[in-house]
Amino acid sequence: MEVDTAPPAPRRTAYRKIWESHRVAGDPDQRMLMYVDLHLVHEVTSPQAFSRLRAQGRSVRRPELTLAVMDHVVPTWERSRPSPDPVGREQLRQLATNCAAAEIPLLDLHHARQGIVHVVGPELGLSQPGTTVVCGDSHTATHGALGALAFGIGTSEVEQVLATQCLWQAPSSTLEVRVEGELPAGVTAKDVALGIIQRLGVAGGRGSVIEYTGSAIRGLSMEGRMTLCNMTIEAGARAGLVSPDQTTVAYLRGRRAVPEGPDFDRAAERWLSFATDKGAVFDRTVVLDAAQLAPFVTWGTTPAMSATVGGRIPRLAELEPGAEREAAARALAYMGLEEGTAIQEISVDRVFIGSCTNSRLEDLRAAAGVAAGRRVHSGVRAMVVPGSGSVKRAAEAEGLDRVFREAGFEWLEAGCSMCLGMNPDILSPGERCASTSNRNFEGRQGAGGRTHLVSPQMAAAAAVFGHFADVRELESADLGRPLEVG
């Protein structure tokens, strides 16, 4: 019998659509050569790639699909003052020379739009739905918030992308992380991310691309989606994304790299065609209830070692005997903490508001909402490092800098700063920091430094009280509302 109707097109996830549409050669179900739409480059993971390219006599294939930014080692003090560190200066110098030789656009230290690579890409409208984005940095998943397939690569892969604009990639399994319901007041995208990581564990996403779905995710702003996707690597996943929707389209309108006029409509239509089809099947699904989430504080040395702000550090006896308990014991020894301690009894020496996780305008507004009219505790040094020059100017236009300064926060120039301490901003051994960044590994913010990951509001509250405090108990007017600054 002949069948004259075509079989229904398979329902595909956004990941699968992007994946299949970027096949250059090879088998999409095994390993294929994947085309890269946007390659972001910074000073730390690129010098070896450029020098080997040179040694092999190869050139950069598509400089116009490449953007370089200085961010990791740059000091956050005023730009006219040079970095004190000769090796860091050498990395910056090499990036400038390499980009000039290859005609790669570079946002250098003095550029008004310089900033953290993962803040700058979306801000300029370069990260778009349905595209592939790579960078020699593990937090590249941030761009997944725009509905892009974005992931971190190593230096050898940076070299391959420079030379061929392609990468050999194996397909990933798909993991749906669905968060349903409404987020309670005071609970942010950062808390959603920490809640998910606590649930999945630091290796729970291995081999997978996570798609974040559910009403709580749909309800997030683009900036919140970026915070969430940013932390994907901390659950071990290769990439994380949110299927493009009208929030995505609205965010992109008017950005520099985005077409205008009728071309915008065509682009938007193209973007939305990459949305996950209704009924598409994921390999795995994990569901969380937004109403159950609360502000999180990490107490250990992986982002999965966390408790809610009203909670306590677990007692070792409550943990699985074996590896989990041993890891917790080692983490507590490093962190200088006792099992069973109430989170709000932990006091801090430093507060860092910044990093590609939480340094966008919305984050600064939320932190300023808590800082306004209050004073940084006398025992605390608190700094705010905007994610980019553009964020800094926008915040200043709203008067947020004044709010922070009046409260006793330092207001600094854009860069990665104390997220990884490759510039002069580092913790001293034993110093304890409430940080809006993404990693609390041993020594991450300075050898012997102790990092607690929190949301911007929670960081600001810790700065004010000198210990962790529950933002939900502050006056509700403070909770992340856009601030009215006269």
Place this chain on the structure above:
Amino acid sequence: MEAFTVVEGLCATLSRDDVDTDQIIPKQFLKSTERDGYGEACFFDGRYDSQGREVPDFELNSPEYRGAALLLAGRNFGCGSSREHAVWALSGMGFRAVIAPSFADIFATNSYQNGFLPVVLPEAVVTTLAERTRRRDGYRLAVDLSALTVRDEEGRSFAFEVEPFWRECLLSGLDPLGMAGREEAAIAAYEASRSPLLPTTKHSWG
């Protein structure tokens, strides 16, 4: 890339899960613009005290692990930062392969790129091999990429898997860049078909 066929040598153990690349090579050593010279700095913060002396109870400082070519490690080895320096540092310390129950994805890819082999064996096997290593001085293993086995001198043998693509790269010493070079026509054809609506970085960005 250096070809990898069989690596035979002494084992060392690092018995903990989730060893991240910040531990393997702390950020203060990421400022070099070279690929070598990281061996001394490998595991720096755990390996040395503030005076630069070796910490005696840091596992890899045990005298019998000097000169080890193979590292037996815990779950999710190499998680965190994408820094390829982690692989350069482990190679610089003399390792040619890590044997663990699982690896973080980017670390595994970075390893293959450098002719360094991440070998996945079941947790129970890794635990047993690590116990043998700790019990006796000089426990040796051979990692054979052609035969896809790990063997010891007493005739025990454990099979492992490596994706054919990487196995071919490692055995031949041909790297993925070389493999992509063979696809020039396909790359050009793909480029010709890209939508003109896609963004480029050629703007003044003022």
